[in-house]
Amino acid sequence: MVPLSWYLLLAAALFGIGLFGVLVRRNAIAVLLGIELMLNAVNINLVSFWRYSDVLTSMSGQVFSIIVFAVAAAEVSVGLALVISVYRRRNTVIADELDMLKW
Amino acid sequence: MTGAQIIFLMVAAFTLLSAVMVVTTRNLVHAALWLVSTLFGVAVVYALLNANFIAVVQVVVYIGAIAILFIFAVMLTRKDMRDSGPQINKNWWAGALVAMLTFAGLAFLLSGWSGFSKTAAELPAGFDSISLLGESLVSPEAYVLPFEVASVLLLAALVGAVYVAFNPSKK
Numbered sequence: 001m002v003p004l005s006w007y008l009l010l011a012a013a014l015f016g017i018g019l020f021g022v023l024v025r026r027n028a029i030a031v032l033l034g035i036e037l038m039l040n041a042v043n044i045n046l047v048s049f050w051r052y053s054d055v056l057t058s059m060s061g062q063v064f065s066i067i068v069f070a071v072a073a074a075e076v077s078v079g080l081a082l083v084i085s086v087y088r089r090r091n092t093v094i095a096d097e098l099d100m101l102k103w
Numbered sequence: 104m105t106g107a108q109i110i111f112l113m114v115a116a117f118t119l120l121s122a123v124m125v126v127t128t129r130n131l132v133h134a135a136l137w138l139v140s141t142l143f144g145v146a147v148v149y150a151l152l153n154a155n156f157i158a159v160v161q162v163v164v165y166i167g168a169i170a171i172l173f174i175f176a177v178m179l180t181r182k183d184m185r186d187s188g189p190q191i192n193k194n195w196w197a198g199a200l201v202a203m204l205t206f207a208g209l210a211f212l213l214s215g216w217s218g219f220s221k222t223a224a225e226l227p228a229g230f231d232s233i234s235l236l237g238e239s240l241v242s243p244e245a246y247v248l249p250f251e252v253a254s255v256l257l258l259a260a261l262v263g264a265v266y267v268a269f270n271p272s273k274k
Contacts, residue, residue: 016206021126023198074260081264
């Protein structure tokens, strides 16, 4: 049987990779891809804590992960709408070039 | 090493390799397709954890809707069909350092926790997680309020997305 630690380390590694993507990618859509990886890492944690808890009939872990799904869908739809709107006005999606607020 | 462990290691290696490709591939369409493969690996992880409903939702919602939305957005925002210039910024080493430190910190924190190497109890015979999940989503003693709030959030986000992406100059 696989111990809980393996799932937690897999989720931590996936979170680290997603964080790397968010921090270093220049394209705004690639940054959103990194955020999706981080949300998935959180979901792996929630579901594995449900499976390894002593009270399997308490479904909190799975319910939380479904709410994370809904939040991820909301986040990605608003994020991509912002990216498309910015592309229409500034003709770029490179995060470095969107520096109107920088002086 | 048992069969379950070998399967887990293969799935984990596949998932992490695809995730690394997502953040390092130059071509954004390829990155979105690698995201599909990462999400599929995560769905297999859910199936290994006996969370069948979550695994199906992962395939339908994440791969079927979110990843396809990404591919649409990539195609709508490209000047030409190739990517020019560097895809990662010049402080990438700092980002790599922060990501490594986050992973090391998480691993260190978790290794000090008493339940770290816990093993799972066997599922009882006839255990039906899907009906339990459905009941807890609509039962007033459990999670009906967060469930409804999440649906209002989704509606608000979709209306907001339509408003933000709407182009008033074109009728």
